[in-house]
Amino acid sequence: MIQSILTLGLASGALLMGSAPAQGVAEAGEKPSYSFREAPLNSMGIKSLSELRGRPVLVEFWGTQ
Amino acid sequence: MPSAIKTAGEYGDDLVVLFVEVQGATPEKAEKFAWDRKWMGTSAMWTTERPFNTGSKGIPNYALISASGELLMKGNPMSDHSKIMKAIDEEIGKAKKGPDDAPKSLKSAYKAFAKGDFAKAIAEAQKVADSGDEDAAAGADLVKTFQKDLEAKFKRVDWMLENAYLLEAEEQFEALEKGVKGLADFDERVAKLTETFGADDMKDQLKAAKSYAKIEATLAEDGLDEKALKKLEKFLEKNADAKIVARGQKLLKLGGK
Numbered sequence: 001m002i003q004s005i006l007t008l009g010l011a012s013g014a015l016l017m018g019s020a021p022a023q024g025v026a027e028a029g030e031k032p033s034y035s036f037r038e039a040p041l042n043s044m045g046i047k048s049l050s051e052l053r054g055r056p057v058l059v060e061f062w063g064t065q
Numbered sequence: 066m067p068s069a070i071k072t073a074g075e076y077g078d079d080l081v082v083l084f085v086e087v088q089g090a091t092p093e094k095a096e097k098f099a100w101d102r103k104w105m106g107t108s109a110m111w112t113t114e115r116p117f118n119t120g121s122k123g124i125p126n127y128a129l130i131s132a133s134g135e136l137l138m139k140g141n142p143m144s145d146h147s148k149i150m151k152a153i154d155e156e157i158g159k160a161k162k163g164p165d166d167a168p169k170s171l172k173s174a175y176k177a178f179a180k181g182d183f184a185k186a187i188a189e190a191q192k193v194a195d196s197g198d199e200d201a202a203a204g205a206d207l208v209k210t211f212q213k214d215l216e217a218k219f220k221r222v223d224w225m226l227e228n229a230y231l232l233e234a235e236e237q238f239e240a241l242e243k244g245v246k247g248l249a250d251f252d253e254r255v256a257k258l259t260e261t262f263g264a265d266d267m268k269d270q271l272k273a274a275k276s277y278a279k280i281e282a283t284l285a286e287d288g289l290d291e292k293a294l295k296k297l298e299k300f301l302e303k304n305a306d307a308k309i310v311a312r313g314q315k316l317l318k319l320g321g322k
Contacts, residue, residue: 025120031134034116040083041096041111044233045224049116050134051217056156057081057130058149060069060142061119063088064098 066125073109079157082109097319106285132160168200171207178211183244187211219254229308231274273307289320298322
């Protein structure tokens with residue numbers, strides 16, 4: 001029973017969030033770092049978060065489903 | 066989502082807006098989804114790679130990162146809207162003035178760099194570096210940082226040229242050329258790009274890029290509309306030799322053509 005609830009919970013979490021995160025949870029005050037495998041669309045070739053420094057960055061996580 | 070699109074349009078280059086699709090869509094599916102909802106047409110960036118996890122269980126969720134790369138706040142973008150806007154305004158102001166902990170003697174160098182007067186910025190920082198006083202080491206570090214940032218800006222122009230973002234490359238180069246005037250270290254770079262933009266076929270390439278930009282703007286406004294896609298198809302046939310064709314073909318494919 002507990003196993004089923006856990007499985008269901010994990011499955012619904014996956015539905016909400018989709019792909020696995022790149023790293024652990026980033027908290028306020030931390031400096032997240034990440035190198036993109038593919039440059040984001042419209043980024044003009046930017047391949048890492050650190051290259052965005054110099055301007056504030058608003059990251060919005062969204063879904064297509 | 067529409068609110069963040071609006072924010073991206075309002076703040077332009079002062080703010081980076083990065084949209085991250087986190088439900089496992091392919092880059093093509095995510096891009097088509099955004100075109101169909103008329104979300105394209107701003108400078109916002111799009112990716113399907115999650116660069117970090119906010120720990121939130123729902124979507125949309127957001128994170129605001131400072132100009133120095135520090136995560137400032139995160140949460141639900143709808144309920145935090147006014148908090149986010151206030152923080153963005155503050156961060157843009159700070160980014161233009163330089164970091165809070167920067168020595169007072171280097172503030173004018175930061176301001177000059179933010180305004181695009183790169184030669185003045187480096188000269189100001191160099192002056193502090195040469196002063197021999199307590200801020201000298203910070204001044205020397207800042208000169209190196211500015212030079213590295215400028216290198217990255219020139220590399221970005223190269224990337225834009227290679228990937229058919231010609232109008233953007235021209236605009237960025239004009240700003241760089243003006244800003245580095247007097248900096249001998251960048252003479253060679255400027256000369257090479259001047260030659261590229263002065264080449265015989267560049268005028269035609271830029272003309273094609275301008276026409277393409279108009280079609281792309283219509284598609285951003287109307288979604289991947291059949292009429293505009295047909296116009297794009299005709300444009301691509303007529304401008305088969307233009308560098309911009311690769312971008313147009315990708316868009317046409319997204320539109321199902």
